[in-house]
Structures are given as C-alpha cells and as structure tokens.
Amino acid sequence: MSSFLSSSFMHNIFGGLAQGVIYSLVALSLVIIWQSTHVLNFAQGAMAMFATYVGMTELERGVSYWWCVLIAVVVGMALGGVTERVLIRPLYGKPEINPIVVMVGFLAVIEAVATSIWTSTTRTIAAPFSQVYFKSHGQLILLSPFVIFQIVLAIAIMLLVAALFRFTKLGLQLRAAALAPEVARLLGVRVNRMLTIGWMLSAGVGAIAAVILASGSFGLFPTDMDGVFVAGFIAAAVGGLESPIGAIAGGLLIGLAEQFILAYWTPDVAPLGGVIILVIALMIRPQGIFTKSVGRRV
C-alpha cells in the first residue's frame, strides 16, 4: 500500500488535486456570480489577489494566519459588493458584453494598483499546516497536511455553497433574482440586494482561493491569478455554470490533467490540459457535465 501511495502515479494525483482545488474555488466563485446575477466576472482573480494582499499586509503586522484569511475574505466581500454597486449595477439591462468589457478593464486597474502598492515581487504566507510530505515505512508519500487542508477546505466550501443555494431562503432568492428579476420583484424579492450579496459571496470564495495559492510553495504576485482565472473559468464551463459541484469537479479535473501533462509530456504545454478537457466537454456535453437539463413540454 505504502509503495502504491508513494508511486509517481499517486504523486501526480496528489499534485493535481492540490492545484485543482485552487481552480475549483475560482470556478465556484464564478458559478456563484453566474447563479445570482448572470454575469461573468473577468476580474474575479484580480479581486481575490487584491484582497489577499491586504490580508498579507496585516499578517506582516503580526496577525495570525486565520485572521489573515478572515481579513482577505472580508475585504474580498467588500470589494465584490462595491464593484457590483458602482461598476455593474448601471450596466444591468445593457448588452451582455458591457460588464465583460468593464471587468476586463477593472482587472487591469486592480493589478496596476496592487503592483504600485506592493510591487510585483512574489509574496508568501506561512502555511498553517506542515508542507512536509508524509512517510510510510520509510517511503515518501507525496501528500502533506497542507494539501489535505486545501482539499478538505475546498470541499467544505463547495458543500456550504451548494447547501446555501439549494436549501436556504437566501439561496432561493438569489437564484430567482438571477433567473427572472422582474418576477422576483413581483414576489417581493429585494433583487438589488440579492445581486450585491451574490457578488459579495463570490468574491469571498475567490479570496480563499488566492489565500491558498499564496500559502503554497510558490507564493502570489499581482498578475498570478490571471492564469488561475483562465483555468477556473474553463473549470466552470466544463462543470456547468449552474453547478457548484460541477465547478469543483471541473477544477480538480483540470488540475489533474495539467499535472499529468507536466509529468509525462513537457511542463511547457501543461496549461493545455484545461483546453483539451474543455474541447472534449464541449463536444460531449456543451451545457456542462453537471448541469441538469430541464425538459420542456412543446
């Protein structure tokens, strides 16, 4: 058993999962915004990076890791809420391309501001759990307590988000506000408030992804989330923009694909893993693997 766990195959599985959960969380944050506002936020990664940098600044001033996470999440949520109110709200009812263009522009602004405040140097957060691999009977198993923490955290957040949308009054109102805003208003749903809450939740989840990235071996720099966003976006498209479970599964799948390409082909083309999966998914199930198709009576 220990030799299997320490095999190069399992090494790649663990490595893929560790990277995949970051993509999963970004994908999940995109799904939340999509489910609650039907907008794709192209600045999601950059907003998460900014929130994490604020958390890291406080960490350097002596707060604990968990306070840093909390600060990043709160700043992320505040940034998400303000962005919706100031940048996105005037665009509702306008062509769908408008919020995309505005958020691509906002992405550039956030990254420029972050670079001017914190420079483009990579920064890391000291992880709360050991990143030293486990050993079994003298054999190294390429899995650390931190990787387990990453995976468990992502799954816990996914379950919380799925439960929020499926079982709570707030989740029902968020879905209704996105699916049919006028009908929701007629039923007394405070739609504008729901849209703001959707953006806040999404940005909070995105901030957790950036905190995990910064806590890993390679740290975080201002444009670091661009590549992560692309992978997360593909993960959301593969899993289905309506499905939190699909977002998590899509992220893990892309993390694994990248890891195996990196191990058995060449690191230069590892990002192709996501594109290959996207092409296959679009050919087989274009609405997303986990999206429920709703039958229609004709």
Next chain:
Amino acid sequence: MIRVQALSVSYGAVKALQNVSLEASPGQITAVLGANGAGKTTLLRTISGLVSPDSGSITLGDTSLVRMATEEICRLGLAHVPEGRGVIEELTVEDNLRLGALASKVDIAEGLENQYTQFPVLGDRRKKYCATLSGGERQMLAMARALIAQPRVLLLDEPSLGLAPQVTSDLMKLILQLCETRNLTVILVEQNAKGALRIAHNAVVLHLGSVVASGDAETVAADEDLRRYYLGLVE
C-alpha cells in the same frame, strides 16, 4: 381599496395611458377590458411599480404606491400574476411556491399545504421543474404562488390566455370564489371579455390608453355599442 386617479403613462413619445381612473374594492372583481394595445397590461404594471407614471396617483388604502419599489408594493399585500404567468421554469413547483411566501409573514409549510389542498395537481408535481408543466398547470401554479402570501389585492393579467375553454371556465369560477371567500380586491385584465364580464362586479373598458366606459359589469355587458366596437362580442 385600490384607487387609480388620472393616471398617465408613456413609453418615450408613445402615450400608453391617458388620464385613467378606476376604483377596486375588497370582495369585488374589477375587469379591465379592451383590445390589444389598449393599455391594460401597462395599467397593471404601473400599479405594481414596474412602470413609472408621468402623472396621476395610485393608492392602496391610504398608502401612495407611486414611485414605490415593486418589491415593497408586493410586501404591502399586492400580488400580481403577470402576462405569461411568470412561472420560473428552472425552479421546481415547490420552489416557485416557496418564493411566493418568502416576503410575507406566512408559515411556509402551512402555506404550501394550503395550496396543495386547493390545487392538488401542484401537490402531485411539487418536485417537478416548471418547464415540464402544461399551460393550465402553470396558471394554477401562478395563482397558488400569488395566493400563498395571503394578499389583499390580486392583479391578474390575461389569466385565460392559451387555456382550453373548460379550463378557462373553471379558472373564472375559482377567481370569483377566491374573491368572495377571502374578501380579495381583484383587478382582472382580460381579452376574453365574455368570460370576465360573467364573474366581474365592475368593468372598465380601455381603448388606446383611455377609459371609454366604466360601471357595473352588467351595464357594460348590456351596452350594445361597447359590445360591438370595443369588446368584440357582437358578430
């Protein structure tokens, strides 16, 4: 009581309503009749706050509804079943009903049971996505979703549209029964003038955004000119 006075609405240069007034009382159905483009839907949408009027007043009891947000008007006890029913297809029957109850103080479980008793077909299909419902079932759901919040005022926009004659007849009887048993103020917009006049207590006839006649339903129904020129009831 809901009171609309001298209401005017325009969409850009197009005047959709001009100086429209009506009163609707509890326990009574007020039918709003007229051809396509008469302004019937605009009238309901303005009462619900979805459209802002140029001038005029709308009051529910002593409360002015003009410039009030749609969701707040709903929370005052006004339920609006829009044209096309407004059923959210991507949600289940039960989630649509739950949504109707959220803004009220009604106990949701009790409200659901009441609606399933009133509309057993919805109880049978509670876990189904609404995209799979027939036109009649959707209308039942739209009615149940409006009623679950126990509103004081019910605005119905073309509820008979696309329904079979027997289903329409049953629906009209149900509207009358609900109005009388719950003391509801009902404003019923219909192109099906014959069916609406059969159950209405009062009627208002709109033509190109203006009121051309109003009064008790029997008088309107008996007016040969109205029947011929505005209601399409005479061959």
